[in-house]
Amino acid sequence: xxxxxxxxxxxxxxxxxxxxxxxxxxxxxxxxxxxxxxxxxxxxxxxxxxxxxxxxxxxxxxxxxxxxxxxxxxxxxxxxxxxxxxxxxxxxxxxxxxxxxxxxxxxxxxxxxxxxxxxxxxxxxxxxxxxxxxxxxxxxxxxxxxxxxxxxxxxxxxxxxxxxxxxxxxxxxxxxxxxxxxxxxxxxxxxxxxxxxxxxxxxxxxxxxxxxxxxxxxxxxxx
DNA sequence: GCGACAG
DNA sequence: ATCTTGTCGC
Numbered sequence: 001x002x003x004x005x006x007x008x009x010x011x012x013x014x015x016x017x018x019x020x021x022x023x024x025x026x027x028x029x030x031x032x033x034x035x036x037x038x039x040x041x042x043x044x045x046x047x048x049x050x051x052x053x054x055x056x057x058x059x060x061x062x063x064x065x066x067x068x069x070x071x072x073x074x075x076x077x078x079x080x081x082x083x084x085x086x087x088x089x090x091x092x093x094x095x096x097x098x099x100x101x102x103x104x105x106x107x108x109x110x111x112x113x114x115x116x117x118x119x120x121x122x123x124x125x126x127x128x129x130x131x132x133x134x135x136x137x138x139x140x141x142x143x144x145x146x147x148x149x150x151x152x153x154x155x156x157x158x159x160x161x162x163x164x165x166x167x168x169x170x171x172x173x174x175x176x177x178x179x180x181x182x183x184x185x186x187x188x189x190x191x192x193x194x195x196x197x198x199x200x201x202x203x204x205x206x207x208x209x210x211x212x213x214x215x216x217x218x219x220x221x222x223x
Numbered sequence: 224g225c226g227a228c229a230g
Numbered sequence: 231a232t233c234t235t236g237t238c239g240c
Contacts, residue, residue, distance in 0.1 A: 045230070047231050082231080084228040091230070113229050123229070140229055181229090 001105040004096050005131050010089065012080065017089045021122040027130045028122070030184060033192030034108050034135035037063055040200065041099070041106035042209025043128070045091045046217030054078045056094035057217030059209065060104050063199065066208045072101035073220045085119045088127035095128060108188070108196065109136035110209040115185035117145060117160055117168040129186020136185030137193040139210060143170070143181040152176050155198055169194055173201040180205060 007027075008020050039060050046055040053075055060070040074097045080089040091113075099109075115125035115138030125138030145162035147170040154175050160168040160183065168183030171194050180201075182193050200207035 045231085047230085049232070082230070084230085087229060118229075138229085142229070144229065 001102050002099040002132055002134070004100060005133065007131060010079065010093055014083060014086060017080070017086050018120070021086075021088075021120050021127070024127065024130050025120065025122045028116075028126050028185075029187045030189070032135075032187055033189050034187065037107045037196065039063065039069065039104060039106045040108045040110055040196070040209055041102075042110050042207070042211070042213035043095050043098075044112045044210060044213035044217050045095065046214070046221045048075075048221045052078045054091060054094050055217045055220050056091065056098040057213045057220065058095065058098040058102060059212040059216055060102060060106050061200075061209055061212065066200070066202075068212055070102050070104040071212075071216055072098040073216055074098040074101065075220060087113055088124045091124060092127055092131070096131060099132065106134065109134050109185065110197070110200065110207055111136060111138050111185060112140070112210050112213070114138040114140050114144070114181070115168070115183035117143060117162060117181060117183035119144070119162075121167065123183070123185075125183065125185025133186075135187040137188060137196065138168070138181075138183045138185050139197060139207060140181040140183075141206070143168075150179055157194060171197060173198060173207075174203075174205050177205050
């Protein structure tokens, strides 16, 4: 159901990976809040203990009641090492396979990791957004940049800065709980991204999309 | 040289 | 990411 555009090869060398990011960077669309959002996908990757396997998990939630309406899991060998700034080359291939296995095409992708809040402004969320041409959002539990602590209430936010440049928001999803880091991936505005994330996190710090995908992935990793 | 460094 | 017990609080 989700079509993946073949815009580049998957390099094994870091220099080529950086070149791919710098080439695809111009394809990111910042305009337009996704309209008529009915379903939202959560994407997460788990790692099995002993092996070099990556387990890509995707869940699709009905935004109205946050129920899971579809899911897909893919277990595959990691073809790229963990290199900060080059996550997509380790995690995106299996995540795209999982997306291709869905029956329901989601209206938005919520990725665990950064979007524009990335050294070259092309984090995992941007990469997945451009390759699928679906609106996407990056949600990180930790961030690379600097930020002033947002206010204590749910919905309070402050600019996330990288190189003194605003690249996202430190968003408080629960009162007095450590903020999460939201950045635009593709075809979405930062305000729309934060609003959607807040709707997805009525009760816990992390959005339900991330939580359900994480649960699915770790269940698969314990087999 | 040393510490930092999305998951 | 993952390895791990208890503990405080709603």
